[in-house]
Amino acid sequence: MLTLADFVADVRARVDAALDELIPGADISPTRLHEAIRWSVFAGGKRVRPAIVFAVGETFGASRTDLGRTAAAVEMIHTYSLIHDDLPAMDDDDLRRGRATSHRQFDEATAILAGDVLQTLAFKAIATDEVLSPEKRLKLISLMADAAGTPSGMVAGQQLDLDAEGETLSIAALEKIHRQKTGALITASAVAGAIIGEAEEAELVAIRTFAEKLGLLFQITDDLLDVTQGTAALGKTAGKDAAAAKATYPGHYGVEKSHELATQICTEAGAELAALPRDTSLLRGLAEMIAQRKS
Amino acid sequence: MLTLADFVADVRARVDAALDELIPGADISPTRLHEAIRWSVFAGGKRVRPAIVFAVGETFGASRTDLGRTAAAVEMIHTYSLIHDDLPAMDDDDLRRGRATSHRQFDEATAILAGDVLQTLAFKAIATDEVLSPEKRLKLISLMADAAGTPSGMVAGQQLDLDAEGETLSIAALEKIHRQKTGALITASAVAGAIIGEAEEAELVAIRTFAEKLGLLFQITDDLLDVTQGTAALGKTAGKDAAAAKATYPGHYGVEKSHELATQICTEAGAELAALPRDTSLLRGLAEMIAQRKS
Numbered sequence: 001m002l003t004l005a006d007f008v009a010d011v012r013a014r015v016d017a018a019l020d021e022l023i024p025g026a027d028i029s030p031t032r033l034h035e036a037i038r039w040s041v042f043a044g045g046k047r048v049r050p051a052i053v054f055a056v057g058e059t060f061g062a063s064r065t066d067l068g069r070t071a072a073a074v075e076m077i078h079t080y081s082l083i084h085d086d087l088p089a090m091d092d093d094d095l096r097r098g099r100a101t102s103h104r105q106f107d108e109a110t111a112i113l114a115g116d117v118l119q120t121l122a123f124k125a126i127a128t129d130e131v132l133s134p135e136k137r138l139k140l141i142s143l144m145a146d147a148a149g150t151p152s153g154m155v156a157g158q159q160l161d162l163d164a165e166g167e168t169l170s171i172a173a174l175e176k177i178h179r180q181k182t183g184a185l186i187t188a189s190a191v192a193g194a195i196i197g198e199a200e201e202a203e204l205v206a207i208r209t210f211a212e213k214l215g216l217l218f219q220i221t222d223d224l225l226d227v228t229q230g231t232a233a234l235g236k237t238a239g240k241d242a243a244a245a246k247a248t249y250p251g252h253y254g255v256e257k258s259h260e261l262a263t264q265i266c267t268e269a270g271a272e273l274a275a276l277p278r279d280t281s282l283l284r285g286l287a288e289m290i291a292q293r294k295s
Numbered sequence: 296m297l298t299l300a301d302f303v304a305d306v307r308a309r310v311d312a313a314l315d316e317l318i319p320g321a322d323i324s325p326t327r328l329h330e331a332i333r334w335s336v337f338a339g340g341k342r343v344r345p346a347i348v349f350a351v352g353e354t355f356g357a358s359r360t361d362l363g364r365t366a367a368a369v370e371m372i373h374t375y376s377l378i379h380d381d382l383p384a385m386d387d388d389d390l391r392r393g394r395a396t397s398h399r400q401f402d403e404a405t406a407i408l409a410g411d412v413l414q415t416l417a418f419k420a421i422a423t424d425e426v427l428s429p430e431k432r433l434k435l436i437s438l439m440a441d442a443a444g445t446p447s448g449m450v451a452g453q454q455l456d457l458d459a460e461g462e463t464l465s466i467a468a469l470e471k472i473h474r475q476k477t478g479a480l481i482t483a484s485a486v487a488g489a490i491i492g493e494a495e496e497a498e499l500v501a502i503r504t505f506a507e508k509l510g511l512l513f514q515i516t517d518d519l520l521d522v523t524q525g526t527a528a529l530g531k532t533a534g535k536d537a538a539a540a541k542a543t544y545p546g547h548y549g550v551e552k553s554h555e556l557a558t559q560i561c562t563e564a565g566a567e568l569a570a571l572p573r574d575t576s577l578l579r580g581l582a583e584m585i586a587q588r589k590s
C-alpha cells in the first residue's frame with residue numbers, strides 16, 4: 001500500500017521534474033536570472049502546496065499527469081512570494097529553506113526580477129498546459145490570480161501585515177491577515193485539485209472549508225515551530241515572531257494550549273471530509289502530517 | 296473623419312475606464328495597496344501600448360469591445376515594470392510620469408507589492424475576458440507571459456541591462472537589450488491586436504516585423520528625448536543616460552544622425568505594411584506619431 005511518506009516523495013519528484021522543465025536552464029541567457037530562480041526553487045522546499053493539489057486531485061480521481069503543471073505553478077507563486085517577502089524592504093531575512101536568501105546570494109535587483117518572473121512563469125505554465133481543457137486552464141488561472149492577488153489574496157495579506165507593523169493585533173485581526181497571506185494560496189491549491197478532478201459544486205464547498213482549516217492549522221504550527229525549534233531545524237531564522245513582537249498563537253494562548261488548538265482544528269478539518277462520498281484517507285493523512293510537522 | 300488625435304484620445308478613455316474597473320478602488324482594503332496601484336496607473340501615461348493593441352486590432356476588423364481588456368492588461372504589465380524599475384535597488388528614480396515614483400510616494404515595500412499585484416491583475420483580466428473565446432484568451436496570456444518574462448522577454452532584458460552596468464556596450468548589444476526590455480511588450484501589443492482580429496498567419500508575420508521596427512523607433516526617440524528634453528517635459532529624470540554613461544543612439548551616432556535613423560526606421564516600418572491587404576493608415580499614423588513624439 002502507498003504510504004503518506006511515499007505519496008509526499010512522489011509529489012516532490014513530480015513537481016521538481018515539472019519545475020525543471022518549466023524554468024529555463026542556468027546555462028541559458030540571462031544566466032544570473034535563471035541561476036537565481038533555481039537557487040530559490042530548488043532549495044529543498046517541503047512542497048506542501050503541490051502535495052495539497054495532488055492529494056485533493058487524486059481524491060476526485062484526477063490523474064497525476066493532469067495535476068503536475070498546476071502543482072508546479074502554485075509552488076512558483078509561493079516561491080516568488082518568499083523571495084519578495086525576504087527582501088530588505090520587507091522582512092529583511094538572510095536565511096530561507098536552509099540557505100542564503102536570494103538577495104543575499106545574488107543581489108537585490110536580481111531577487112526582485114527573479115520573483116517577478118516566477119509569477120510570470122506560473123501563469124504561463126497553466127496557460128500552456130495542453131492536458132487540460134481551455135476552460136479548466138482559465139478557471140485555474142483566475143483562481144490563482146485571486147489567491148495570489150488583491151483584495152482578498154496573498155499580496156493583500158502581505159500589505160495588511162505591513163500596515164499592522166508596530167500595532168498590537170487581536171487574534172481575530174491576525175487570523176484575517178493569515179487567511180489572506182498564507183491561507184488563500186493553500187485554499188486555492190485544494191480548489192485547483194478539485195477543479196481538475198471535476199468535483200461537484202457541493203464537494204467544492206466542502207473542500208474549500210477543509211482547506212481553510214488546513215491553512216489555519218498550518219499557521220498555528222508555523223507559530224509553534226518559530227518558538228520551539230532552532231534556526232537550523234527550520235532553515236529560516238527562528239524566534240523572529242517574538243523579536244518582532246508579533247501577535248502569534250503561542251504568544252496569545254501559550255504553547256500547550258496552542259498544541260491543543262492545532263489538534264482541535266485538525267479534527268475539525270477531518271470532519272469536513274465526512275460529507276464527501278470519496279476515499280479521503282489521503283487528505284486526512286495530509287492534515288495529520290501538517291499538525292505534527294517538525295519543520 | 297476620425298483623426299489620429301481622436302483615436303488616441305478614444306483609446307485613453309477606453310483603457311482608463313477598463314483599468315478603473317479592473318483595479319480595486321482606493322476605498323477597498325488594503326487601501327494603501329490600491330492607492331499605490333492607482334497612483335502609478337493613473338499618472339497620465341501615454342498609453343502607447345494600448346494604442347498599438349487598438350490600432351492593430353482595428354486594422355484587422357476587431358471591435359473595440361474585444362480589444363479593451365487586453366489593452367488594459369498590457370498597460371498593467373508595463374506599469375508594474377516601471378514601478379519595479381524605479382526601485383532603489385534598480386534605477387533608483389524619484390520621478391515618473393511627472394509625479395513621485397511609487398516607493399517615494401508610499402514606501403519601498405508597498406511599491407514592490409503594487410508592482411507584484413499589477414502583474415497578477417493583468418493575467419486575471421485576460422483570463423476572465425468573457426467577450427473573447429477561451430482559446431484566444433489562452434493565446435494572449437501565453438503571448439504576454441513570454442513578452443514580460445524570460446528568456447526573451449522584458450524581465451530578461453532588464454537583467455541583461457543590470458548585468459551590463461559599468462560595461463561599454465556596442466550598439467548591437469544595446470539593441471539586444473532594448474529588443475527584450477521594451478521591444479518585446481510593444482511587439483506583443485501588436486500581435487495581441489492581430490490575434491484578437493484573427494489575422495492570417497502571413498499577416499501576423501508582417502505585423503510582428505512592423506512592431507519590431509516600432510519598438511526600435513520608440514527606443515531611438517526615447518534616447519533622443521533624454522538628451523534634448525528637460526525633466527519637466529519628460530515627466531521623468533532627463534539626462535540620465537549620459538549620467539549613467541549608457542550606450543545610446545545619440546551617444547553613438549550623434550543627435551542629427553539619430554534623427555535621420557528614426558526617419559529611416561519609420562519608413563521601413565511603413566514598408567512592412569505594404570504587403571497587408573488592409574487599410575493601414577492608422578498604423579502608419581501611429582508610427583509617425585512615435586517618430587515625432589516630444590515626450
